[in-house]
Amino acid sequence: MMSDWNQMWRRATVLSNREFARGSRWITLRSEDEHPIPYEPGNVLSLRIGEGGERMKHAYTVTWADAAARTFSIIYRVIPTGQMTPRLAALGPDAPVEFSGVHHNPIRHEVNPGAAQVVGLATGTGVGPLYGYFRYVLENGTEKRPSSLFVGFREELDIGPREELDALAARYANFRWTPTLSQPDASWKGLRGRITESVPGLIDRPRETHFHLVGNGAMLVEMEAALDRVGVPEAFVSDETYFNWEAEASDDVADRIAARFRLQ
């Protein structure tokens, strides 16, 4: 029964757990039981590591899954002072991990088919499920609209997963991705500033665009308040907050971001 395996802690082992950018890791797990691997990019699950009183768990968002191979991947940030992620980062091949649940819709179900184009906006490791979403719909041939992904990082060393995103952009003419750096050094030739500063002016026809936002709650509330002011329909906005739940957008900040959009 669906509800049985969906609620229990299930066993998995680590296949790989690699750092792809400074402080950001890509972990791939293989389920060790016979129950379904029902994940798609954007589904959320709980991961649990440790034993007895040392156990800890958190929510993570699926970047990619392969039901036939019984594997799934997550992109996560190692918080140096964090409880769980330094321990997660230390797990090598074959280490045991437990997982549970299928939460949240896959991003594919959230993106409105009535929009003329799709824009993903992520901070840091929020890039994971958006990379997975674009890869999924592009490889399956179900997304022909112009599709763009903008990801905010602090410095160039933080950017990733570069290889995978560059390969996707090289293969599909309707997909492009662009990092924007809040603290670039002088040699950086790409976008500068936070997403809320550098991206709005680059988006044509925002009112006909579906926006999916993932990551830091501060970026999400500020950008969503601006999208509302610009007149983007509510049905064209979806999101996933990783942290910073208490963040609020002041009127001033929302007005300033809204003013950066070019309205035709």
Ligand SMILES: Cc1cc2nc3c(=O)[nH]c(=O)nc-3n(C[C@H](O)[C@H](O)[C@H](O)COP(=O)(O)OP(=O)(O)OC[C@H]3O[C@@H](n4cnc5c(N)ncnc54)[C@H](O)[C@@H]3O)c2cc1C
């Ligand atoms: C629905 C949901 C989905 C999530 N999916 C992901 C995911 O796919 N990948 C991921 O890395 N995290 C994700 N998170 C965050 C994750 O659950 C943990 O909070 C995070 O891994 C920190 O764990 P920790 O025990 O090491 O840090 P803690 O000791 O719990 O410290 C938490 C602090 O770390 C900071 N923090 C938490 N997450 C991040 C982050 N991603 N980037 C930068 N700073 C952060 C915040 O300031 C937070 O207050 C998700 C959270 C939710 C609620």
